[in-house]
Amino acid sequence: MQPAIETQVIIAVALAAAVTYSLRLGGLLLASRFPRSGRFRKGMDALPGALLFSLVLPSIVAEGAWGLIAAAVTALVVLRSRNTLAAMLCGMLVIFLARRFS
Amino acid sequence: MKQRKPEFIRGARANVPVAASAMAYGSVLGVLASQKGLSWLDMMYMNTAVFAGAAQFVMVDMWSSHMPIFEMTLAVLVINLRYLLIGASLDPLFSGKRLLHKIGMMHLVADENWAVTMSEQRRGSASTWFLFGGGVFLYMAWSSGTLIGLLGGGFITRPEDYALDFAFTAVFTALAVGVWRGKSDVIPWVVAGGAALLTHHFLPGKWYIVAGGLAGALSAMIGPCEAEVDGEVEGEENAAGY
Numbered sequence: 585m586q587p588a589i590e591t592q593v594i595i596a597v598a599l600a601a602a603v604t605y606s607l608r609l610g611g612l613l614l615a616s617r618f619p620r621s622g623r624f625r626k627g628m629d630a631l632p633g634a635l636l637f638s639l640v641l642p643s644i645v646a647e648g649a650w651g652l653i654a655a656a657v658t659a660l661v662v663l664r665s666r667n668t669l670a671a672m673l674c675g676m677l678v679i680f681l682a683r684r685f686s
Numbered sequence: 687m688k689q690r691k692p693e694f695i696r697g698a699r700a701n702v703p704v705a706a707s708a709m710a711y712g713s714v715l716g717v718l719a720s721q722k723g724l725s726w727l728d729m730m731y732m733n734t735a736v737f738a739g740a741a742q743f744v745m746v747d748m749w750s751s752h753m754p755i756f757e758m759t760l761a762v763l764v765i766n767l768r769y770l771l772i773g774a775s776l777d778p779l780f781s782g783k784r785l786l787h788k789i790g791m792m793h794l795v796a797d798e799n800w801a802v803t804m805s806e807q808r809r810g811s812a813s814t815w816f817l818f819g820g821g822v823f824l825y826m827a828w829s830s831g832t833l834i835g836l837l838g839g840g841f842i843t844r845p846e847d848y849a850l851d852f853a854f855t856a857v858f859t860a861l862a863v864g865v866w867r868g869k870s871d872v873i874p875w876v877v878a879g880g881a882a883l884l885t886h887h888f889l890p891g892k893w894y895i896v897a898g899g900l901a902g903a904l905s906a907m908i909g910p911c912e913a914e915v916d917g918e919v920e921g922e923e924n925a926a927g928y
Contacts, residue, residue: 611773
């Protein structure tokens, strides 16, 4: 494990980085040309929630019934306590117990 | 205008929970990376240059003595397509900022600090320095997590036994609850969820994130549009130059 990076690694990671950064900045710069009110705005306002929900739902469903229970517990804890860390740990605990004992 | 330093620190603080989860699944990535023979320098180079969790998982998975450079770049493009939408959703936060400010701040935007900033913005008090403070803190947590996994990989050989692989899902479920706006989100979320599940079932890779997000936003766009002043649209469009 000598601390030197191979040329092919430098290239592969640099390309991945360029693509990722272009998407990040590109989204922001394109959006400032979009209309700021009307139907388009409504869509953009709904986007964060829709994106986050799409990100998690398939992995929740993939865990089966216990995944749904874990997600419900996580949501309940964060609604009650406003503590994201506690909510995360409770959700993980449900999955941990489910995998160990079922 | 708000002060930079207090906003930066407030952003870092608000990201403590997501940073803890990033550290947890960062350690999972580190374990995988050690099995693939990455050095700590390879790992840090990737953490610093790419800084995107899901993409890094796929890159490590594709890692080999003969790097599949083209396939890897394409895979990263598909997985990170959501950043186009994430970037776009940050437009209101960045309105009125200079181009250089945008260029400097956007690199350290990850799912986590973006989501925390969005839920903070719902409460009306987010800023670009809040976002950036979260990004820097997250970068440190993510880097330590991956290095812990890489260098000390032996002690967690099966991270899934400890539900560490569920940390990501759990923390983002909590964040999704944080951006929930109430009744107006019912239709977009149902549509987004349905589209995500369908895409997840029928298409490989991470297309489901973009498909769900777009479908949800579109459903909000074509839904009932009450009390809309159409004349306003044109006027504001021109005033928005950046």
